[in-house]
Amino acid sequence: MVDQVTGGSVFSAQAKTRRSLESFFSWLAASGPKTAVAANAPRTLKRTGLTILLSPVLLLAGWFALSHSGLFPTEVVVPPEEVAATFWDMVRSGDLQRNLSSSLGRLAIGYGIGAGIGLLLGSFMGLSRNAEAYLHPTFQLIRQLPTIALIPGFIMVLGIGETVKIVLVAKATALPVALAAFEGVKGIPRVYLDVADIYKIRPLTRFFRVILPATVPPVLSGMRIALSRSWMVLVGTELLIADSGIGQMMEWGRQVFRIDLVLVGVVITGVIGFTLDKSFRLLERRLVRWRYR
């Protein structure tokens, strides 16, 4: 009885998700550059929103088949429809929203702080040779350390409260952003600076009309990569230390052997990461329109 009800709602929910996903992708495709895609698309494979859905659907089908094959107990390889049902239950109880908002809140604060610090430090290193000489080697060194490896040390210093998560996210953000800003400033094609010299452009104008626009594209890509990376770092941190959040939800699921909960977390993490990346790409297109028109 209960199963039937859940089953029904799951399937209609799936259909709804599929429809909204499709429209999301067609919207994405429409807002992208109109030229290259159509011209380069292979004739045999018409690229539509459905084409992009092909591999996830295949993955889902494989998962479905495997879970029902009887090779593994369904508690271990939980069938996708059960995961979907759990997802739906969590949405209705509000658990998912609570966890999601606490994760996204941490991400927003940590990313904001990290990006700010990264931009300042990176441009400073790029503009001043002294700053470069003093800071760059250290930066390259710290970059080689996985953020996850810093967690034990950070916990000792900062405890296991909110601060440590935000600091870790900020660290995961600041480094790639700083290096992107540094390299963006360093890598400005010389000819642009020559042109500014020739027309005797004043320092402030030079900064806003030449240096800034020339560095914005690489810096934005750096910020996009940092966003995905810090999301992963956050979820990883929450797995280890948290009382709320997507990572904590997964860890709790593991402890009580609710693999379906863990899998909901996995899917949500992936979808959020994907959405953040795509949205950032769109933002890049908007801000750097001269590059894509």
Add this chain to the structure above:
Amino acid sequence: MSGGAMARLDDDKRSEPSHPGALAIKSLNKRYRMDGRILQVLQDIDLNILPGEFVSIVGRSGCGKSTLLRLIVGLEADYDGDILLDDQPIRSTSLDRGIVFQDHSLLPWMTVEQNIGFALLTLDLPESEKKRRVAEHIDLVNLSGFAKAYPRELSGGMAQRAAIARALVNEPKILLLDEPLGALDALTRIHLQRELQRIRTQNRSTMIMVTHDVEEAVYLGDRVVVMDANPGRIGRVVTVPLPHPRDRGSRAFQHIRDEILADLTGAHDTD
């Protein structure tokens, strides 16, 4: 109103007896250091260019033509010898000296209009006058309709024309052109050669143009400098004593052209 006053002021300046734009290059040497090795790019260049003169430079690829222009425009202060513009040594860039680079070098985040206006940013002119000049120069290079286009949306030739407009718009005393018409189709090329000739008579600015097209060099130049390579030096200076507008089909024109061509291709090589 103010625009008119401006123009009169300019005319007054131009009619001064010591009309500016005289360039003197004396035993100029330029070396580049590359991974420990020293590359002599220019050797003992001596050249005097009169105010209002048009000098064409031809020479094979790599003989240092672009380097010479970069030095004259003031982008590189590290050289031996003297480069004097109206007796003043050149140590940095100046609004008196304009250049069209070999690659158009437009700023990709600015429209054609903004790119041309960029040359006027530091100039003390009323906004309306700047606008008028930009529009006028867009017309001059036949880009009306593309004022709001980004460099990405232009063909190579169109971008080069926009760059020419940018270099002309602030009316420099001396204009350096590095293969400015190389990327253009034959028709546009001839059109712009005429325009350059017209601008030059009108503005009486000194012009130095690097080109690989000997006919173009002879068509526009009062003199044609033929450069030799390795190290880059002046091989020969040919005076073109023909009145403007020149007839490309005339015997005198063709004679001069063929002589320079022979020089370049080494048909006359005796050493």
